[in-house]
Amino acid sequence: MKMMPCPLNGLRNISEFVYGGEVTDMPDHTTCSDREWAEYVFYTDNQIQVVTEWWLHAPSSYWFIAERHTGSDEILRTYDPSERFTERVDFEQTEDNTTTGGGSGS
Amino acid sequence: MAFSLLKYGLRKDYPFAHKPDLPIAGELKSHYDVVIIGGGGHGVAIAYYLAKYHGITNVAVLEKGYLGGGNTARNTAVIRSNYLTSEGVRFYKASVNLFERLSNEFDFNIMYSQRGQLTLAHTDATVRAFRQRAEVNRHFGGRTELIDPPAIRELVPGLNMHPGHLPVLKGLWHRDGATARHDAVAWGYARGATQRGAELHQLTEVTDVLVDKGRAIGVDTNRGRVKCGCIVQAVAGHSSLLAAKAGFRMPIITYPLQAMVTQPVKPFLDPLVSSSALHCYVQQTSRGEIVFGGGSDPYPLYNSRSTLELKESLIASAVEMFPFMAKLRLMRQWAGITDMTADYSPIMGLSPVENYYLDAGWGTWGFKATPICGQTMAELVASGGKVPELIAPFAMDRFDSFRQVNEMGATAASH
Amino acid sequence: MSDPTSMLPDQHPRRSLAWRVWAASTQSLAVKSEGLVVQQAGENDSAMAERCGLIDLTVLERTGFRGRQAAEHLESLDLPVPDAPNRAAVGTQGETVLRLSARELWVLSAAEDDGQHVRRMANQPLPTKDCYALYCQHSHAWLVLAGRYRAAVMAKLCGVDLRESAFPVGHIAQTSVARSNAIVVHHQWGRQPVFSLFCDSASADYLWEALLDAMAEFEGGPVGLAALV
Structure with missing residues (x-):
């Protein structure tokens, strides 16, 4: 079975991990256009190359980052997200989006 | 009976001259009206319907491997129309209808x-x-x-x-719900298309897409440059790679x-x-x-x-x-x-590049759509970019306006 | 409350979600940590626990903390904090502290008491910042696999090497057991070293049966608390 080195748990079977998508920069959802948001949500490079991705080690609920080649499936490096994200990201609640998501009865 | 057998058996020129099913394409021409990239079921079906219904035969299908050697050969040949959305059901139902009479149309048994x-x-x-x-x-x-x-x-x-x-x-x-011989579908379309004048060039890989002022004008291949009026990409699992050569990204x-x-x-x-x-x-x-x-x-x-x-x-x-x-x-x-x-529906129609048409995003549901996709894409190409109503919901820009056609539940593991 | 030894498991308000699968192989029950556990499973509990025995301790007290301040919080409560993730340490009063990641810690109650230490600790005020309570009491089931064949049993269900040489007492493996996610802790509990398995409480009955199936060739089976403590 293919193995993946988890930064927390060591080398484990690939079946213990869940793919979480590419690491990309999120546009500011309060100011970006629909097109920019669609670009972020749906569009991908999807090339044969080394990609930087989120992965989850499911038994420990631990998210980390992996660099992997999408042609050879070789995993080049895995590391803790703290190497890349040093600050907590908080989403500000704006006036106009506090009312969205309510049902017809609200 | 016995006599005619003897008679023809002794003659050199057997009266039913053997014609190859697929004529071997010669040199690439320098210009085609339509270049179709990808010689799988979809690519040759588009060429077939272009020739049959629109009289467009100055067409080259460029295939980097061999005819039907990609996902056409690898799918598990399920034909069905029991999808969830009205857009999906209408489209796949039209495909089932075409499949039902395909053997007769080809005069070639697709084992439907x-x-x-x-x-x-x-x-x-x-x-x-x-x-x-x-x-x-x-x-x-x-x-x-x-x-x-x-x-x-x-x-x-x-x-x-x-x-x-x-x-x-x-x-x-x-x-x-049905099944058919997937190879035979590709062969039938390829034979029908080439007999009508389209060319199938195997072992011909597109290395670059030539775009001039936002318009597709030709392709570079391992066998040289080909200019063309328009391009259709029908490359199954390589859509994003080819789209990158044409200069855009896809939601795939x-x-x-x-x-x-x-x-x-x-x-x-x-x-x-x-x-x-x-x-x-x-x-x-x-x-x-x-x-x-x-x-x-x-x-x-x-x-x-x-x-x-x-x-x-x-x-x-x-x-x-x-x-x-x-x-x-x-x-x-x-x-x-x-x-x-993202919505488990295909991407068909226009692209950000003018005269460059998309037949992509076929995930695990491409084989069953071969006939109707070929027919509607041919219509799109022949009309110079007027999107047929049947495939309009599958335009790539549906993602830009968040109008997805959700077929996830009807697709997963049913193919 | 009536005599637990003569009670049916479904008559007690605090019981494991997996009680139905072990109720049939139970001779007597006991109340521990206000919850129902098997006191004796059969005649050969001690011999079984020596080979390989399985018991459901889901009702026993445990708690968890997460955040930058979680380690400091535990230290302020006089509990040992293992210096690396996936290690366990035992406190002076018998509690086992699990370090599941840099910022996540669980505390398991000791075999010897009734969970009062952990309960008291869970009721202490949390630091004002960067330390959050984890409700692992209710999210997870706690199964204990004891006996000298415990690593051999696990080898049939799990891809990680859990033999003594690679996985001594004090080690933790968060991995897949019988295709289900579980935390495996090698620690001293009661009289002997055991594997404690923590899985999603909804998978407890599945894992119980998968473990018993794997234990069969070693002549293992369910055991009671009396055989361990």
Whole structure:
């Protein structure tokens, strides 16, 4: 079975991990256009190359980052997200989006 | 009879001159009206309908490998129209209708066999979704109904009615469900297209797409430069790679999809059977082999390797459904590279580049759409970019305006 | 409350979600940590626990903390904090502290008491910042596999090497057991070293049966608390 080195748990079977998508920069959802948001949500490079991705080690609920080649499936490096994200990201609640998501009865 | 046999047997010039089914294409011309990239079922079907209905024959189909050697050869040949959305059902129903008369049209047996497809529901939520699918299908003229366990037992006597400890509550019985020889579909279209004047160039790889002021004007290939009036890309699992050459990104992620086939056994299974919860579909081919497959691989990759873990889980599911399969031996296993869209519907129509048309995002549902896709794409090309109504919902820019056509539930592991 | 030894498991308000699968192999019950556990499973409990025995301790007290301040919080409560993730340490009063990641810690109650220490600790005020309570009491089931064949049993269900040489007492493996996610802790509990398995509480009955199936060839089976403590 293919193995993946988890930064927390060591080398484990690939079946213990869940793919979480590419690491990309999120546009500011309060100011970006629909097109920019669609670009972020749906569009991908999807090339044969080394990609930087989120992965989850499911038994420990631990998210980390992996660099992997999408042609050879070789995993080049895995590391803790703290190497890349040093600050907590908080989403500000704006006036106009506090009312969205309510049902017809609200 | 005996005399004429002797007569022709002794003659050098047999009166029925042998014509090759596929003429060998010569040198590439410097210009074509239409260049179709990808010589799979879809590519040659577009060429076929361009020639047949629109009289456009100055067409080159460029294939980097050989005819129908990609996903056309790797899919598990399921033909059905029991989707969920009205856009999806209408489109695939038109495809089923074309498939039904394809052998006659080609004068070439594609071994179309309408045995019906049965999808098993194991939860109340699935039963509800199936009821909706049956209704939508019937509305568009498909033959789909919900059936009860006794009817299921009658249709599929060998089925375990508690696979994986999940009860079989209902079945979505789709009488129009069918299978066909996938290679023959590609061959039939290729023969029809080339006989009408289109050229099929195998071992011809497109290395670059030439774009001038936002318009596609030609391609570079390993055999030289070709100018053209317009380009259609129909490259299955390589859509994003080719689109990058034309200078744009697509809403696609590429995953491998694995399938396998057992040794042949006596006929025991007429319909195509799949389980919604076990993510497994099983069918017996006309040769007696049992073909089975499941969902896509769990992460993106451009590599058609097979993995042990997927095989193990897929076999476990197949054996749950048909316990006697535990005694069978696997003969072959393989993988195809599939371009998945976020809503599990295809991408057809215009692209950000003018005169560059898309036939992409076919994920795990491409084979069944071959005829209708060929017909509508040909219409699009021949009209110079007027999108036929049937495929308008599948435009790539539906993602920009968040108008997805959600077929996830109707696609997963049913193919 | 009536005599637990003559009680049916479903008559007690605090019981494991998996009680139905072990109720049949139970001779007597006991109340521990206000919850129902098997006191004796059969005649050969001690011999079984020596080979390989399985018991459901889901009702026993445990708690968890997460955040930058979680380690400091435990230290302020006089509990040892293992210096690396996936290690366990035992406190002076018998509690086992699990370090599941840099910022996640669980505390398991000791075999010897009734969970009052952990309960008291869980009721202490949390630091005002960067330390959050984890409700692992209710999210997870706690199964204990004891006996000298415990690593051999696990080898049939799990891809990680859990033999003594690779996985001594004090080690933790968060991995897949019988295709289900679980935390495996090698620690001293009661009289002997055991594997404690924590899985999603909804998978407890599945894992119980998978473990018993794997234990059969070693002549293992369910055991009672009396054989361990």
